[in-house]
Amino acid sequence: MANFTLTPETAQKVKIKFLRKYRELVQEEIPFTPGHEEELVTRLMELTNRDRKYVEFTINKALADPDGNRL
Template structure:
C-alpha cells in the first residue's frame, strides 16, 4: 500500500512536469494506472537511480502545485 494516492487526471499534469524535469524518462517509464502507485514509484526509483522516498517526495511536490509552471 503506497503512501501516495494519485488520481488519473492529476497524473497527466504531473507526468508532463516530471518529463520536463527528467527528460530521459520515456512514456513507458511514466505510464500509470490508478491504484498502481507502488509500481510507478519502484519503476521511477530504478530509472532515476534514487530511493523510493525521493521519488515519493518528488511526485508529492509536483502534485501539490499542479497549476504552477515550476518543475
C-alpha cells in the first residue's frame, strides 16, 4: 500500500516532475486515477527500473513542494 494520497492536481504535478527527471517517459505512460496510488507506484517502478522505496521517496519529495521546480 502506498504511503501517500494524491488528488488529480497533485498527481499532475508529480507527473510533471517525473517527466522532467526521466525524459524518456511519455505523459500517456503515467495514467492516474484517484484512489489508485498503488497502481501509479507499480507503473513508475516498471518505467524507471527503480524499487518501491525509491519511487515512494521521490513522490513524497515531489509532494513536499508541489509548486517548486525541483524534484
